[in-house]
Amino acid sequence: MGRLFGTDGVRGVANADLTAELALGLSVAAAHVLAEVGTFEGHRPTAVVGRDPRASGEFLEAAVVAGLASAGVDVLRVGVLPTPGVAYLTGVLGADLGVMLSASHNAMPDNGIKFFARGGHKLADELEIRIESLYVEHTTGAPWARPTGAGVGRVTDYASGFDQYIAHLIGVLPNRLDGLKVVLDEAHGAASRVSPEAFARAGAEIVTIGADPNGLNINDGCGSTHLGLLQAAVVEHGADLGIAHDGDADRCLAVDAAGNEIDGDQILAVLALSMREAGQLRKDTVVGTVMSNLGFKIAMEREGIALVQTAVGDRYVLESMKAEGYALGGEQSGHVIVLDHATTGDGTLTGLMLAARIAATGRTLADLAGVMTRLPQILINVPDVDKSRVNTSAELAAAVADAERELGATGRVLLRSSGTEPLVRVMVEAADIEQAKAVAGRLADVVKSALG
Template identity: 90%
Template sequence: MGRLFGTDGVRGVANADLTAELALGLSVAAAHVLAEAGSFEGHRPTAVVGRDPRASGEFLEAAVVAGLASAGVDVLRVGVLPTPAVAYLTGALGADIGVMLSASHNAMPDNGVKFFARGGHKLADELEDRIETVYEQHRTGEPWSRPTGAGVGRVTDYTEGFDRYVAHLIGVLPNRLDGLKVVLDEAHGAASRVSPEAFARAGAEVVTIGAAPDGLNINDGCGSTHLGLLRAAVVEHGADLGIAHDGDADRCLAVDAAGEEVDGDQILAVLALAMREAGQLRKDTVVGTVMSNLGFKIAMEREGIQLVQTAVGDRYVLESMKAEGFALGGEQSGHVIVLDHATTGDGTLTGLMLAARIAATGRSLAELAGVMERMPQVLINVPDVDKSRVATSSELATAVTDAERELGSTGRVLLRQSGTEPLVRVMVEAADIEQARAVAGRLADVVKSALG
């Protein structure tokens, strides 16, 4: 069996790759593993279970709830809420397990199961591996130990989760949003009720699009992966800014009043300066990834803020933040983590904090985001090559050295192996887009010839 867990839970086509049987089995295995790991500390365990509005989430939720209750775990079912809401409630309610059913920005046929440990934190790799092992042992014949009678878990609908999460979001804002007009694109996803409610309670005038989920339309031509509708709506309504979430609302991208995109790097830059001004940017450091735009790094150096870069993936950003005590980190894709207020990327919180900065300063989003200049970035995927030889090919090393010499201090080259496909990603940044395209094209040709 290949590894079930990817970088963000177990994900696949619902009812094909991700079946009810798999969801149930993983939930029972998670209960057993976390009990063995001492997470339950001798008390009757509790789990918080939420989902995004995908149609498949209905039967997968039933399977997860059944699995947990059959293992003696009491379940608080919070319904359709964002991933960061489930993580927050897991911690706030003192639950031992959190489970979110979502495939984030993926199209509707997909779904996923994501587990959180006590406190609302993502599981460590070793716990995920242990869950897979226990699940596979049962699948191949080893029986579960099953409680009976009063030992089985009880299931309760926790309807207070919505208001409790919204109150948390409002409570951490440094100032209100009165006078701002905001367009919110909810991707027909999990934040379709939460985000408009939070922005309205904070004082903003709210226009919503993509906020009518029917179970089938999540991420369909809208949200953070399709900004066209939001750009047009912001201009049409004369709004100060637009905010776009993905299906489970753990990410946030923005659009300024002119309809121009403000990406995750720019949002991080704005928030880093705001948090430093408030004395909240610990060690004057922000965490990004190796894919962070060179313009972001240059801007942070100019402002006296250190940038720590990790491997691609919000889990690696979070690991660095927790290990070193940093307060802010994120990715260009819009996963932004404010560790004092969230244990994972929270798109609604990010959008609220960005809007709060606009309201507090009286400056436009375009002006605030102008603290950094995005360097043109070209990405080429080179398929059907031996990606394992990226680091050992002398021909490729020479080509990279020549490219870096040509680009000088105003450019950058990054070659990355895909984690799931036989391809190599060639990324080139330069002050001039045509130069970036030319250098990336030449490097892609060398990757094909050297590794093909």
């Protein structure tokens, strides 16, 4: 059996790769590792369990809850709630672990299981390995030792989690949003109730689209991966801005009043300046990834803000932030982490903070985002190659060196192997988009010939 945990939990096609049996077994294993079931006599562990609206989440939630309760864990079932909401409640309620059922921006047939440790933190690699090893051990060998009688876990529907989470979001805002008109695209996902309620309570006039989940329409032509509907709605309604989430609402992308996309790098730039002004940007540093646009780096240098870059993935951004005490980090894709207020990317919080900056300054989103100029960035995925040789091929290294000389200080080349597929990603940035396309195309051809 291959590794179950990927870069963001366990994902797959629901009822094919991700079955009820797998969900139940992993939950029992997670209870033993994260809740330390049976370790402390008299300890009554607790778990918070939430999900996005996917139809498959209904049976997977039942399996997870059954697994946890059968291991002696009391379960607080919070229902449909964003991933950061489950993480927040796991921490504030003092739960031993949290479980979120979602495949984020993936299509409806997929689903996933994401575990949180005490405090609502994502799991370190070693914890995932322990859970997976324990699951394999007990599904191929000795059965679990399970409690009976009063020792089994109890299951409670925790409806007040919704209001607790919204109160938290509103409570961290520096100012209200009165006078702003905002269009919200909820991707028919986990924030379909939370985000409109939060923005309305903060004082904004709201228009919602993609906020009618039926279990089958999540991410379907809407949300942060399909901005067309939001861009049209912002212009149609004369809104000040638009906010788009993905299925589990840990991401946020934005649209300005003219319908132009504002990506994660631009949002980070706006928030970095806002937080520095408020004395909240510790060490005057923001954390991004190697995929952060070169224009973002140039803008931060000009503003006297340091940029630390990590490997691609919000978990690596978070690791750097926690290790060094940084307050703000994120990805171009819209995962933005404000560590003083969240333990993971929180799309609703990000959108609220962005809107609060507009309300506080009286400036437009386009004006605020203009602090950086996004350089043209071309990404080409080259499939069916030996990605393990991307860093050792002399032919490829020579081609990259040639490209870097051609681009000079106003461009950048990045080659990296995919973590989940047999392909290499070629990314080129340049001041001129035609030059970026030409250089990326040549490098992609070299990748094919050198690694094919």
